[in-house]
Amino acid sequence: MSWSTLLLMAAVVFISRYLFLEPRLPLRLGPKILHFLHYTGPAALTAIWAPIVFHREGELNLAINNPYFIAAIIAAILAVTTRNVLLTTVLSMALFFMTRYLLTATG
Amino acid sequence: MSQNTEPDKASFSATRVFLRGVILTLPLSIAVIPWGILAGSLAVEAGLIDFQAQAVSAIIFAGSVQLVGMGLIKAGASLTTLLLTTLFLTSRHLLYSATMRSRISHMPIHRRLLLGFLLTDELFAVCSHQTRKEFNFWFAFGAGFSFYLIWQMATLGGILLGKSIPNLDQYGLDFAVAATFIAIVLPTIKKLSVLITVVIALVFSVIFSVLNIEGGIIYSSLIAMSCGYAVSIIRKEAL
Numbered sequence: 001m002s003w004s005t006l007l008l009m010a011a012v013v014f015i016s017r018y019l020f021l022e023p024r025l026p027l028r029l030g031p032k033i034l035h036f037l038h039y040t041g042p043a044a045l046t047a048i049w050a051p052i053v054f055h056r057e058g059e060l061n062l063a064i065n066n067p068y069f070i071a072a073i074i075a076a077i078l079a080v081t082t083r084n085v086l087l088t089t090v091l092s093m094a095l096f097f098m099t100r101y102l103l104t105a106t107g
Numbered sequence: 108m109s110q111n112t113e114p115d116k117a118s119f120s121a122t123r124v125f126l127r128g129v130i131l132t133l134p135l136s137i138a139v140i141p142w143g144i145l146a147g148s149l150a151v152e153a154g155l156i157d158f159q160a161q162a163v164s165a166i167i168f169a170g171s172v173q174l175v176g177m178g179l180i181k182a183g184a185s186l187t188t189l190l191l192t193t194l195f196l197t198s199r200h201l202l203y204s205a206t207m208r209s210r211i212s213h214m215p216i217h218r219r220l221l222l223g224f225l226l227t228d229e230l231f232a233v234c235s236h237q238t239r240k241e242f243n244f245w246f247a248f249g250a251g252f253s254f255y256l257i258w259q260m261a262t263l264g265g266i267l268l269g270k271s272i273p274n275l276d277q278y279g280l281d282f283a284v285a286a287t288f289i290a291i292v293l294p295t296i297k298k299l300s301v302l303i304t305v306v307i308a309l310v311f312s313v314i315f316s317v318l319n320i321e322g323g324i325i326y327s328s329l330i331a332m333s334c335g336y337a338v339s340i341i342r343k344e345a346l
Contacts, residue, residue, distance in 0.1 A: 001155050001163075001180050008186070009176060009193045010166040016197045018223030020204035023212040029205065036336045037206040039304045041235040042292050043331040044199050046308035047324045048171075048228060049288040051316035052281050060317050068282055075286045079293040086134035088290035089283065093138075096282045 067103055071096035121245045128233075128249025135229040136257040138287040139170070141280030143258050146173045147265020153177040157266050164262035168255060169227065170284075171324075172196050195322030202328065203231040210234075210242040218244050225251030232291045300344055304335030 019025065029037070053072045054061060064070065075092035082088060143164070150160035150173070163173055172193050179189050203226055211222055222230075222244070230251040234242060296302050308331035315323030338344075 001153070001159060003159075005180075005186060005189065006159070006163060006166060008190060009172065010168075012190060012193045013167055013169045013172055013197045013200070014224060016194070016200040017204055017226040018220065019201060020208045021211045021219045021223045021226075029208060033205075034209070035339070036332055037202065039301070039332040039335040040202045040206045040328070041232065042295055042301050042304045043308045043328040043335065044202060044324065045228065045232060045288045045292045046305045047199075047312035047327040047331070049285040049292070050309040050312045051323070052285040054313045055316040060313065067279070068285065071282060072285060072289060075289040076293055079290040083294045085287060085290040086137070089134055089138045089286045092286045092289075093283060096279065096286070100279055 065103060067096055067099040070099050124243050124245040125249035128246040128251075129253040131246075132229065132233050132250040132254050134290075135233065135287055136254050138283040139229065139254070139258060140261045140264075141283050142170055143261025144265035144268060145280055146170060146177070147262035147267075148269025149174060149177040149265075150262075151266055151269040153181040155180075160266050161259070161262060164259055168224070168258065169197060170258075192321060195325065198322060198325040199228075199328060200226060202325075203228075203235075206235065207231070210237075210239050214244060218248075222247055222251065225255060227251070227254065228288075229254055232288070298339070298344055299342060300335045300339035303338045304331045307331040307334045 020027070049072075053068045054066075056066060056068060061069070071092045074095050075088055078088040078091055079085075146164060147160060150163050151157070155163065155177075163177075167173055167176075175192060175196060176189060179192060184192075204223065207222075207226065211219055214222070225248070230247065233250045234247055292305060296305060308327050311327035311330050312323055315327055320326065
């Protein structure tokens with residue numbers, strides 16, 4: 001990998017993060033746009049986690065013996081009941097690795 | 108977050124607010140460690156020398172771009188493919204930057220550049236629910252910079268481990284990201300429009316991912332946001 005390739009990739013990432021933070025960009029975000037952007041968090045973060053859980057080894061996996069699915073359900077329950085990010089993450093990770101181990105061990 | 112009972116912001120020293128940012132981001136920073144290890148080991152697997160593998164994390168600082176990018180480099184993809192893929196993968200940051208515009212664009216240039224550079228999924232996740240008044244530079248800097256440092260250390264770990272533990276990506280470490288984002292997103296579902304947004308984002312992101320559609324995250328986000336917006340207008344939900 002050449003350094004110029006690395007710097008070009010970094011520039012693309014940085015520009016996309018910085019672009020709208022620049023006040024000289026001639027753009028005013030009206031109330032409708034702001035309302036629309038209100039959904040960025042739930043939409044984008046879900047679009048990142050959902051494929052990790054349901055798209056396993058190149059195919060759709062909605063089976064209940066998918067350890068990602070089992071642990072995600074537990075994470076969802078913990079998230080809503082505890083509202084504690086660290087606790088939810090640690091407990092569901094532990095359960096995930098346990099489930100994976102058990103599923104592998106029992107074949 | 109619930110302990111934040113409207114303190115007099117002026118009475119907080121910058122250090123205290125900075126540390127609050129560090130602490131509130133700690134769960135995410137811990138959860139990203141396996142992901143950073145993966146990024147480091149994949150860079151080594153892709154044939155980068157150690158120093159350059161570390162520089163990828165230091166300069167690009169974007170998990171998905173690094174992981175997919177290293178795969179493409181290993182496969183010998185062209186520069187155009189690499190940059191277009193980077194653009195697609197990173198395009199969601201345009202949404203983050205637009206969402207944060209009202210909170211950051213009035214700051215001095217060095218602060219804008221710094222927060223822009225640090226504006227990851229995780230920093231956005233931590234700050235996205237803050238109102239314009241609650242948002243504070245030192246809080247965001249504490250969150251973003253501590254996350255950056257841990258990302259660098261995790262990458263270094265991956266570079267060192269990557270050679271002795273091949274195929275580190277086969278161990279399910281990616282579940283950490285799913286767990287963390289589930290933990291952030293689900294408690295924010297308090298209105299039907301947000302629930303619809305999450306369900307639509309889930310369905311479409313999985314479909315696009317299975318169909319191997321490049322830039323699936325941004326497409327499914329925009330579709331889901333449009334649906335959430337439409338539902339809130341139809342139901343006349345208050346923001």
